[in-house]
Amino acid sequence: MSPLAPSARGGRLALLVVGLCWLAVLFDGLDMFIYGSVLPHLLETQTFGLTPDQAGDLGSYATFGMLVGALTAGTVADRIGRKKLMVSCVILFSLASGVCAIADSVAVFGLGRTLAGVGLGGLLPTAISMVSDYAPRGRAAIVIGLLMTAHHAGGILSAYVAKWLIEPAGWRAAFWVCVLPLLFAPVLARFLPESLSFLVAKGRTAEARALATRYDVELPAAKSEKAGAADRWANLVGLFRGGEWVQTLLYWSASFGGLLLVYGVATWLPTLMRAEGYALGSALTFVVVFNLGGIAGMLLAGRAADRFGAPRISAIWFALTAAGVFMLSVHMPLGVTMTVVFLTGVFLNSAQTMIYATVSIRSHPENRATAVGWTSGMGRFGAVFGPWLGGQLLAANNGDWGFTAFALAGLSSMVFIGIAALRGGRQTPADRAPQELVGTH
Known part of the structure; x- marks a missing residue:
C-alpha cells in the first residue's frame, strides 16, 4: 500500500x-x-x-x-x-x-x-x-x-x-x-x-x-514572550485611546447582555416552561429543540454574516431573539411553542457569536485578538448575572417576568451593538478579519 x-x-x-x-x-x-x-x-x-x-x-x-x-x-x-x-x-x-x-x-x-x-x-x-x-x-x-x-x-x-x-x-x-x-x-x-x-x-x-x-x-x-506581554498591555490600552473607549464599552455592554441572555435561558428554560404550565417531559423536550436550533444557528450565522455583514446580522439576531424569548412568556399550543423555541435557539446562540465577529471586523489588526478576548471576558460577567437574575425573579413570585427580563437583555444588546456598528468606521478588505465562528460559552 x-x-x-x-x-x-x-x-x-x-x-x-x-x-x-x-x-x-x-x-x-x-x-x-x-x-x-x-x-x-x-x-x-x-x-x-x-x-x-x-x-x-x-x-x-x-x-x-x-x-x-x-x-x-x-x-x-x-x-x-x-x-x-x-x-x-x-x-x-x-x-x-x-x-x-x-x-x-x-x-x-x-x-x-x-x-x-x-x-x-x-x-x-x-x-x-x-x-x-x-x-x-x-x-x-x-x-x-x-x-x-x-x-x-x-x-x-x-x-x-x-x-x-x-x-x-x-x-x-x-x-x-x-x-x-x-x-x-x-x-x-x-x-x-x-x-x-x-x-x-x-x-x-x-x-x-x-x-x-x-x-x-x-x-x-x-513570538517573543517579552514582546508578547508588552504587546498585550499596549493593545489593551489602545482599546481606550481617543474615542475608542466609547466603542469598547459598547461592545462590552452588548456582550454582557448577550451572555446574560444565553446563560439565563440555558439555566432556567425548563423551569420557566414548567411554570408556564407545560409538563416536565415537554419542558425538557424544549431543551432539545432549543439546542437543535443552536446547532442550526451556528452553521447558518457565518453564511448570513458573509452576505449581509456581521454588525447588521448581530443587531437583527438579537431583535429576533428578544421577540422569541418574550413570546415564550405566553402559553401557546405546543406545536407553536416548539417552533418558537427552535427559532429562538437559532438566533440566540449565534447572536453572541456575531458580536465577536463584529469586534473582529471593526478592530485594528494589531489589537484584534485583544479586543475579541476582552469583549468575551467582560461578557462572562453577564453569564454569572443571568442565572442569579432568574432565581431572584422566581423567588419573588415574578417568574412570569423571567422571559421578559431576558428579552430586555436581548434588546439592550441589539441597541449597543447597533450603535457600535454605526459608530465604527469602514475598513478596507485587507484589514478585515476572517469571520470565524468564535466560542460563545
Missing part, C-alpha cells in the same frame, strides 16, 4: 484532532446544561430545601467558575501545554460532577458546580485553539463552527439524560452520568497531539516543524 500523501495525512490528523475535541466539548455541554435539566425536579421535590433564589445562586456558581477558568486557561496552557490542560479540564469537571452527585447540602453541591465551571471555562477556548492549529489550510472557520455544534449536542444529551434517569433513578444518577467522561480522559491523553503553537512557543521548533510538514498544516510563527 502506498504511503498517504501529506494532504491526506493532514486530513486524517485534522479529523482526529477535531473528533477528540468535539467529544470533549460534547461532555462540556452535557455538564453545563445538566443543572438546568434537573432543576425543575430539584425545586419541585425541595431537594436540600432548595429555594428559587438559591437555585439562581447555584447556577451563577458554575458560570463564575467558567469565568475563572476562561481567564486563567491561557496562562496555564502556556505553562503546561494545551493538551495537558484539556485533559485536566475533563478530569476536573467530571470529578466535580461526582461531588454534586454525592452532595448532602447546598454548600457541597455549590462547590461541585463551581469546580465544574472552572473546568468547563478552561476547556472550550483551549479546544478552539487546538483545532485552529490543526485545521486544513483555509478551513479554520468551518472547523471551529463544527466544533461549536458539540456544545449544543451536549445540551440535547443533558435533556435526554434527565428524561430517562430522573423518574426511575433520581437526580443524582444524572450527575453520575457526567462523571463518565473520566473514561475519556486517558483516550484524550493518548491520541491528542500537542498544540503546534505551544511547541513553537516553548522552542520545540523541530518537533513542531516535523508535525507540520508530515501532516501538511501551517506552522505558527514564533
Whole structure:
C-alpha cells in the first residue's frame, strides 16, 4: 500500500484532532446544561430545601467558575501545554460532577458546580485553539463552527439524560452520568497531539516543524514572550485611546447582555416552561429543540454574516431573539411553542457569536485578538448575572417576568451593538478579519 500523501495525512490528523475535541466539548455541554435539566425536579421535590433564589445562586456558581477558568486557561496552557490542560479540564469537571452527585447540602453541591465551571471555562477556548492549529489550510472557520455544534449536542444529551434517569433513578444518577467522561480522559491523553503553537512557543521548533510538514498544516510563527506581554498591555490600552473607549464599552455592554441572555435561558428554560404550565417531559423536550436550533444557528450565522455583514446580522439576531424569548412568556399550543423555541435557539446562540465577529471586523489588526478576548471576558460577567437574575425573579413570585427580563437583555444588546456598528468606521478588505465562528460559552 502506498504511503498517504501529506494532504491526506493532514486530513486524517485534522479529523482526529477535531473528533477528540468535539467529544470533549460534547461532555462540556452535557455538564453545563445538566443543572438546568434537573432543576425543575430539584425545586419541585425541595431537594436540600432548595429555594428559587438559591437555585439562581447555584447556577451563577458554575458560570463564575467558567469565568475563572476562561481567564486563567491561557496562562496555564502556556505553562503546561494545551493538551495537558484539556485533559485536566475533563478530569476536573467530571470529578466535580461526582461531588454534586454525592452532595448532602447546598454548600457541597455549590462547590461541585463551581469546580465544574472552572473546568468547563478552561476547556472550550483551549479546544478552539487546538483545532485552529490543526485545521486544513483555509478551513479554520468551518472547523471551529463544527466544533461549536458539540456544545449544543451536549445540551440535547443533558435533556435526554434527565428524561430517562430522573423518574426511575433520581437526580443524582444524572450527575453520575457526567462523571463518565473520566473514561475519556486517558483516550484524550493518548491520541491528542500537542498544540503546534505551544511547541513553537516553548522552542520545540523541530518537533513542531516535523508535525507540520508530515501532516501538511501551517506552522505558527514564533513570538517573543517579552514582546508578547508588552504587546498585550499596549493593545489593551489602545482599546481606550481617543474615542475608542466609547466603542469598547459598547461592545462590552452588548456582550454582557448577550451572555446574560444565553446563560439565563440555558439555566432556567425548563423551569420557566414548567411554570408556564407545560409538563416536565415537554419542558425538557424544549431543551432539545432549543439546542437543535443552536446547532442550526451556528452553521447558518457565518453564511448570513458573509452576505449581509456581521454588525447588521448581530443587531437583527438579537431583535429576533428578544421577540422569541418574550413570546415564550405566553402559553401557546405546543406545536407553536416548539417552533418558537427552535427559532429562538437559532438566533440566540449565534447572536453572541456575531458580536465577536463584529469586534473582529471593526478592530485594528494589531489589537484584534485583544479586543475579541476582552469583549468575551467582560461578557462572562453577564453569564454569572443571568442565572442569579432568574432565581431572584422566581423567588419573588415574578417568574412570569423571567422571559421578559431576558428579552430586555436581548434588546439592550441589539441597541449597543447597533450603535457600535454605526459608530465604527469602514475598513478596507485587507484589514478585515476572517469571520470565524468564535466560542460563545
